[in-house]
Amino acid sequence: MEDFLRFMAAPFAACLVLVGIHAYLGIHVLARGVIFVDLALAQIAALGRTLAFLAGYELDSVEAYLISLAAAFIGAAVFSLTRLRQRQIPQEAVIGITYAVAAAAGILAIDQAPHGAEHLRDLLVGSILWVTWPQVLEIAGLYALVGLFHWIFRARFLALSFAEEEAVGRGWSLRWWDFIFYASFGVVITSSVQVAGVLLVFSFLIVPAVCGTLLAQGLGRRLAIAWGVGFAASALGCSLSYAADLPTGATVVCTFGAVLVALGLGWLGRHLLKRERKV
């Protein structure tokens, strides 16, 4: 137990912080139907960092971070400009294309580096077990700022994701606020992927949000359920990883999957019962 606390406390705290912001963003992402936007933005940010590295900056320098953030903002601009009101092309198509091209461009960029390609691979495979307390505090501070920003402008963000017509009716600029949404998303993703890796971040983003959306209406209730599920699944995943000595990130991802299946079965059972009663 003492060992468990000593080694797993920081990773677990990191899970909580990550679930905190990602479950919220995930509810937006689900409503907008842009499920893989996090992968695309993470890939663009990694491309930015690769280019910074080629330009001579250290991978973990402030300059490299800012360049990767700028790249993520360019991605945000692309996503906000390609939100077509008539939906001739689903936004997922643009997101998929962006992901593939950014990943491929990353390979071409790495090819130009005389050496050093090995470090670049680490950009997308952060490992939650190695997280340190200063890192946890850093992301907690950053995400609190992003969360506060979303709270202040909640009317706009909510209308944009859930009631597009209302937003248009009130004269808010769709493109501008879409850009702001994706840009703040990029800020979160750029650091979370480095801490936890793409797989884990994707699970944090989507699984709790799916649970919340499935079981409740309204942002507040959905968020409460999403956080509850996310925190519980993180605790379970971290404990399992420690008890069975399995790679932590992958164990937590699988736990999230299992929790979703269990909840889904429960929901289905309740649904069937209700129908039977009606008949």
Add this chain to the structure above:
Amino acid sequence: MNYLILASLLALGSGAGAEGLRVVATTPDLAAIALALGGERVEVKTIARGDQDPHYLEAKPSFMSLVNKADLLIYNGLELEVGWLPLLVQGGRNPRVLPGQPGNLDASENIPVLEIPTGEVDRSQGDIHPLGNPHYTLDPRNGLVIAGAIASRLRDLDPAGAEGYARNLGLFERELQQLLTNWERRAGPLRGRQVVTYHQNLEYLADWLGLGVAGYIEDKPGVPPSPRHLAELVEQMQRDKIGLVLYASVQDAAAPGRVAAQVGGKAVALPIAVGAEPGIATYPELFEAILARLEAGFGGG
């Protein structure tokens, strides 16, 4: 009375065995050497398995627990474990194995390192291995250097066992020396032959046996080779009559096989670490296996 003395001696002896020095090695090669030297006085645990690439390791909670309890941490150095070892040492919170402490041993300390970048090392140029090629355990002569360093550190940490460590070191050195002579004789006909390798991880082996590495299939790790690079490589192999492609048995066999097939040659998989294949449990067994593969490879081609 005599019984009493004997009993207390036995108790002392078994006590040392049960609470032996806890040694943690990052790679199985270092662990195998440490075990040969420490014998029953040490308990050796390995972090990376022989069939894993120590550059990339999935983080498991037990790694931290191992480091936390270690009396001696032996690592390869030259940035082989740079992606995870510093974090692991930080997370393990064990003052005994921090850099600079007697419990922290960089096995590369007295190794004659190959491929140290010449001239000014400019980090902006990229720098996988600014300290040189880290795969030095594949030259058994380096095994002697590593053994010396480990034995001396074991002695410092556990003076009571000094005699045993010295004896084990003597045995290890004698055995390896004899085998070295034997291996070098067997590999004599290969001296000066040219080969192509998959990655830059067989340089020390080639250096020891006098093989010439004419080129690499993938000269940047993780970046698939360009068609032109492959075409040039095949052309060079045809021109210089190079028929042998060597690669680590943990790597994918497809690319080496294809390149070898294009020149009518052979691709030979080599175990590159203790534990990389079943039946390779000690450092000398690793080279027995490598020599057998090389002989078969060159013999047939």
